[in-house]
Amino acid sequence: xxxxxxxxxPKLYAAREPVFPKRVKGxxxxxxxxxxxxxxxxxxxxPWIRWNRGPDMPDQAVLIDMAGRRFYxxxxxxxxxxxxxxxxxxxxxxxxxxxxxxxxxxVWCGYACPQTVWVDLFVQVERWIEGDRNARIRxxxxxxxxxxxxxxxAKWTAWLLIAVxxxxxxVFYFADAPTLIVELFTGQAAFIAYxxxxxxxxxTFIFGGFMQEQICTYMCPWPRIQxxxxxxxxxxxxxxxxxxxxxxxxxxxxxxxxxxxxIDCNACVAACPVGIDIREGQQLECITCAxxxxxxxxxxxxxxxxxxxxxxxxxxxEPLERSGKPPRNMWKHLIxxxxxxxxxxxxxxxxxxxxxxxxxxxxxxxxxxxRNPNYIVMSDGTIRNDYDIRILNKHGEERQFRVTAETDEHxxxxxxxLQGAEGVIVTAPADTTIIQRxxxxxxxxxxxxxxxxTEVHIWIEDLTSGDTAHVETVFNGKTP
Amino acid sequence: xxxxPEKETKVVETTGHEWDGITELDNPMPRWWLWTFYLTIIWxxxxxxxxxxxxxxxxxxxxxxxxxxRAEVAKDIAAVDAANAPLNDKIxxxxxxxxxxxxxxxxxxxxxxxxxFRTFCIxxxxxxAAGSAGYxxxxxxxxLWGGDIETIYTTISHxxxxxxxxxxxxxxxxxxxxxxxxxxxxxQAAQFVLSLTGRATDATLVEGGAVVFEDNCSAxxxxxxxxxxxxxxxxxxxxxxxxxxxxxxxxxxxxxxxxGVMPAWSAxxxxxxxxxxxxxxxxxxxxxxx
Numbered sequence: 001x002x003x004x005x006x007x008x009x010p011k012l013y014a015a016r017e018p019v020f021p022k023r024v025k026g027x028x029x030x031x032x033x034x035x036x037x038x039x040x041x042x043x044x045x046x047p048w049i050r051w052n053r054g055p056d057m058p059d060q061a062v063l064i065d066m067a068g069r070r071f072y073x074x075x076x077x078x079x080x081x082x083x084x085x086x087x088x089x090x091x092x093x094x095x096x097x098x099x100x101x102x103x104x105x106x107v108w109c110g111y112a113c114p115q116t117v118w119v120d121l122f123v124q125v126e127r128w129i130e131g132d133r134n135a136r137i138r139x140x141x142x143x144x145x146x147x148x149x150x151x152x153x154a155k156w157t158a159w160l161l162i163a164v165x166x167x168x169x170x171v172f173y174f175a176d177a178p179t180l181i182v183e184l185f186t187g188q189a190a191f192i193a194y195x196x197x198x199x200x201x202x203x204t205f206i207f208g209g210f211m212q213e214q215i216c217t218y219m220c221p222w223p224r225i226q227x228x229x230x231x232x233x234x235x236x237x238x239x240x241x242x243x244x245x246x247x248x249x250x251x252x253x254x255x256x257x258x259x260x261x262x263i264d265c266n267a268c269v270a271a272c273p274v275g276i277d278i279r280e281g282q283q284l285e286c287i288t289c290a291x292x293x294x295x296x297x298x299x300x301x302x303x304x305x306x307x308x309x310x311x312x313x314x315x316x317x318e319p320l321e322r323s324g325k326p327p328r329n330m331w332k333h334l335i336x337x338x339x340x341x342x343x344x345x346x347x348x349x350x351x352x353x354x355x356x357x358x359x360x361x362x363x364x365x366x367x368x369x370x371r372n373p374n375y376i377v378m379s380d381g382t383i384r385n386d387y388d389i390r391i392l393n394k395h396g397e398e399r400q401f402r403v404t405a406e407t408d409e410h411x412x413x414x415x416x417x418l419q420g421a422e423g424v425i426v427t428a429p430a431d432t433t434i435i436q437r438x439x440x441x442x443x444x445x446x447x448x449x450x451x452x453x454t455e456v457h458i459w460i461e462d463l464t465s466g467d468t469a470h471v472e473t474v475f476n477g478k479t480p
Numbered sequence: 481x482x483x484x485p486e487k488e489t490k491v492v493e494t495t496g497h498e499w500d501g502i503t504e505l506d507n508p509m510p511r512w513w514l515w516t517f518y519l520t521i522i523w524x525x526x527x528x529x530x531x532x533x534x535x536x537x538x539x540x541x542x543x544x545x546x547x548x549x550r551a552e553v554a555k556d557i558a559a560v561d562a563a564n565a566p567l568n569d570k571i572x573x574x575x576x577x578x579x580x581x582x583x584x585x586x587x588x589x590x591x592x593x594x595x596x597f598r599t600f601c602i603x604x605x606x607x608x609a610a611g612s613a614g615y616x617x618x619x620x621x622x623x624l625w626g627g628d629i630e631t632i633y634t635t636i637s638h639x640x641x642x643x644x645x646x647x648x649x650x651x652x653x654x655x656x657x658x659x660x661x662x663x664x665x666x667x668q669a670a671q672f673v674l675s676l677t678g679r680a681t682d683a684t685l686v687e688g689g690a691v692v693f694e695d696n697c698s699a700x701x702x703x704x705x706x707x708x709x710x711x712x713x714x715x716x717x718x719x720x721x722x723x724x725x726x727x728x729x730x731x732x733x734x735x736x737x738x739x740g741v742m743p744a745w746s747a748x749x750x751x752x753x754x755x756x757x758x759x760x761x762x763x764x765x766x767x768x769x770x
Contacts, residue, residue, distance in 0.1 A: 370608070372606075372607060372608030372610065373606075373608050373610035373617075373619070376610070376617065376619045376620050376767070376768075377617075377620060377719055377720055378620055378621050378622075378719070378720075379620065379621050379622040379715065379718035379719055379720050380718065380719060381718075381719035384619075384620075384767070386619070386767060419765065419767065420580070420765075437767070439767060
């Protein structure tokens with residue numbers, strides 16, 4: 001090796017700068033606490049809500065039954081072939097994100113993203129155990145003595161408990177929660193349940209405790225895409241530098257009225273969970289959690305200056321405010337072509353899904369003709385064709401269906417027989433797909449017996465509700 | 481980032497190769513790469529010791545772990561057999577007619593019987609069980625030896641004209657062309673057989689054929705040609721013809737006789753009792769079972 005290093009080579013990685021968000025008080029912090037309670041509550045409680053669907057049916061309100069291939073959500077039951085409902089919900093979620101991003105910037109990132117919510121929770125736990133910002137900075141630099149070990153282990157244990165319960169709650173969506181929790185603790189649950197808990201515990205523990213804002217800055221693609229949805233009317237967390245600058249210490253700025261309102265107390269920096277200084281302008285790390293607004297407002301009130309030095313602003317208002325004019329009404333920013341368009345699309349998909357949900361058939365039937373052989377000659381010369389019909393009974397009770405066959409062709413009446421059943425009535429148990437072998441006979445007087453192809457409609461009629469459904473198929477006759 | 485290739489090329493050794501002034505740098509491999517490479521070599525050697533690897537004249541080195549994909553398959557099959565054992569026991573112990581009525585055992589018997597059928601029966605009867613000339617269609621309602629499930633089971637177990645089973649179904653139609661009947665009598669009989677399904681073309685031959693049929697054929701096929709399942713004599717008055725119902729084929733059949741053979745599937749350990757019963761249920765459920 002004879003390589004010389006003429007100058008220090010640039011590093012491939014920048015080591016993480018530790019972030020110690022300081023506790024703040026204010027309306028946004030309050031809102032975030034409530035949102036945290038709400039979102040975590042929804043996540044943890046939902047699998048435990050019960051919903052009566054009748055006997056032999058799961059009584060869990062939200063259940064993704066992989067083995068049974070059903071998705072239950074309160075009164076809605078999705079079968080695999082109706083998966084477009086889930087696709088539709090995902091499209092709605094996407095459009096909803098577009099709508100909120102164009103109106104309020106990275107509001108999803110700041111308030112509702114699981115990464116943000118769990119990091120917020122983890123940081124709060126850290127504050128309870130290790131103390132607020134300054135105590136945590138001192139602890140970081142302290143030697144690894146007994147106290148540091150004790151605090152660190154306590155924090156990691158608490159984080160790990162949160163992580164386990166996070167991973168644990170996930171699997172309850174996929175099985176009957178009360179049964180599964182007993183199985184989990186008695187070691188009887190399926191391996192996949194433990195595997196999911198283990199991997200989600202690991203990701204929660206590592207992402208929430210150690211990677212924190214790095215997930216948002218380096219790993220998540222969503223912040224990069226968001227820029228495409230934001231424009232000059234998007235409300236986002238900004239610093240009114242025209243009011244704050246030139247910044248100076250309180251003592252100096254009290255003496256000199258030409259100085260700005262910012263007293264350079266660094267409260268906004270201390271509060272920031274991603275470790276940036278909002279006064280440097282819009283930055284890609286900023287998740288618009290608005291905690292700097294709370295921190296600054298709190299300080300401004302203490303020093304008797306107007307709040308709003310850091311606030312939700314739009315780029316369009318900046319020149320207005322700089323020239324001393326009042327900003328435009330907030331609603332004019334929120335309601336504009338782009339947001340109306342997203343809201344309309346969102347609503348259209350939603351209405352479409354609702355319509356699809358209400359008009360979907362309660363019974364479904366499909367047919368698979370058996371073409372090996374194409375037809376069967378019976379001993380009296382009658383021609384028989386065999387079909388497998390598949391009947392979906394979506395009701396929570398057993399239903400009986402009458403099977404009939406008809407054709408538009410003249411002089412072609414079929415005799416219908418069902419395998420293993422007397423007559424033409426087939427019984428489908430609750431919430432089941434059945435496959436029934438159907439025999440159609442074309443007697444010699446039926447032209448279909450010699451015609452190569454005859455279009456046939458096989459009808460099924462729900463004897464309870466009177467609903468009917470039919471399928472088209474073909475009868476093959478015997479041709480020379 | 482500004483690039484400074486010139487400065488670097490001067491200090492790194494080259495391989496000595498040069499193409500039109502372009503030289504190939506001989507950069508050392510990264511250490512992690514090198515170690516990974518050594519590790520893969522160690523791993524590779526270890527693998528050939530632990531697992532079957534080196535080819536020998538008869539097979540290969542067995543490997544210390546004793547792994548064999550064939551043994552794995554055998555284990556899987558044994559596991560499936562063990563899992564199905566309770567159902568198979570039930571199939572053997574239950575009355576044949578009640579198997580199909582039991583939804584769990586019945587569905588299993590049909591599926592398992594289908595697998596047996598696709599392995600052993602489709603060579604003659606076809607994958608759709610529709611048969612072909614000389615091999616009966618098992619979906620229709622015409623049965624040479626009977627179509628109820630017990631009879632089907634007996635036919636499958638003991639076969640038809642199967643030398644290896646003394647309980648096999650046995651009957652022999654004479655080759656009437658060998659000294660029994662003259663060509664004229666055969667032609668008469670053939671026309672009479674066609675007349676049973678209203679297809680005769682020569683009324684005078686039919687008249688003579690009635691006598692020939694009564695004297696030579698009715699013992700097995702019955703005076704009215706309806707056949708006799710006890711001896712496997714086909715019904716000659718229906719729409720189904722095993723070898724073909726045209727005049728030429730019927731004449732050929734009378735002249736040279738027919739005698740299809742089916743193996744006895746219970747013999748020589750071909751199928752076990754559960755399999756025999758499964759395939760009987762499967763065939764019975766194909767649509768023609770009585």
